């Protein structure tokens with residue numbers, strides 16, 4: 482995508498670059514801007530694949546395309562109302578200030594409904610609501626209700642709008658399931674970066690770095706994993722050990738699932754169609770180790786480029802995939818350590 486202002490991102494502490502590639506996703510933003518989103522678009526995908534970076538980039542683009550933009554990212558305590566209406570901006574700023582004090586995120590998330598109405602009361606406008614990881618903040622049990630509220634805003638606005646774009650991201654497999662039970666959103670997966678795009682990011686990374694092939698083989702194109710490996714000076718084993726602890730891959734856990742986990746390390750698809758217990762798939766999904774119930778690779782269903790249908794080297798199966806090769810490596814090591 483030429484002519485797109487790209488935001489600055491930090492890929493590792495002290496290593497700044499600009500938002501790289503994701504050209505198809507950016508073209509999707511332009512399309513949404515032209516037509517609006519008929520449903521809230523709920524984006525999910527591997528942790529660190531770039532959902533937040535993408536939503537930040539999308540916010541800037543939508544603003545440039547004439548949108549009033551509300552941006553909410555409670556986990557990072559970042560909130561912005563890039564809107565022309567000065568009164569609404571003041572109201573929002575005041576609310577953010579209060580919320581940072583008492584941490585009642587739900588109130589802020591809900592305020593967006595009133596503020597949008599306030600803007601539209603005065604003039605027909607283009608409105609974007611961008612909510613990143615709000616479900617953890619408002620409570621997973623309220624995720625579906627919140628999405629329904631967003632849908633109502635699109636379907637039954639009190640004052641008419643020119644266009645509306647609603648984008649939501651979640652890194653929780655659980656919230657995806659909760660939302661998926663209703664026809665209230667378009668659930669759209671986003672994968673790690675495609676090889677060509679990842680190559681661009683790799684080129685921007687200062688030395689020392691391993692050959693591209695190796696960076697690709699360990700990260701599968703996941704920019705956060707790339708940053709972590711970089712910060713550890715490419716100590717793959719150490720990063721994998723960290724993942725073992727973060728994910729609570731205790732000896733008890735890996736022994737309990739032993740044989741099935743070993744099979745899943747070889748080929749994650751056993752979790753879907755290979756007779757593995759569904760409870761194991763759910764446990765791995767809840768720990769953000771795999772993405773389960775993947776979509777058809779028709780680009781229509783995806784944000785940016787879909788992953789390949791199958792890539793045994795990266796641990797990608799048709800319906801189940803390891804989030805990155807390092808996630809799989811952590812499980813492999815945990816199995817070895819448990820004997």
Ligand SMILES: Nc1ncnc2c1ncn2[C@@H]1O[C@H](COP(=O)(O)OP(=O)(O)OP(=O)(O)O)[C@@H](O)[C@H]1O
Pocket residue numbers: 490491492493498499500501502503526527528529530531532533534535614651652682704705708
């Ligand atoms: N297109 C990109 N170009 C350059 N850097 C990127 C890009 N996408 C993501 N990054 C960097 O990769 C890291 C992880 O990205 P990000 O935080 O957006 O992932 P995420 O999918 O939101 O993760 P989580 O699931 O934990 O919320 C960040 O440091 C981010 O700046």
Ligand SMILES: [Mg+2]
Pocket residue numbers: 532533534613614652
């Ligand atoms: Mg994020």
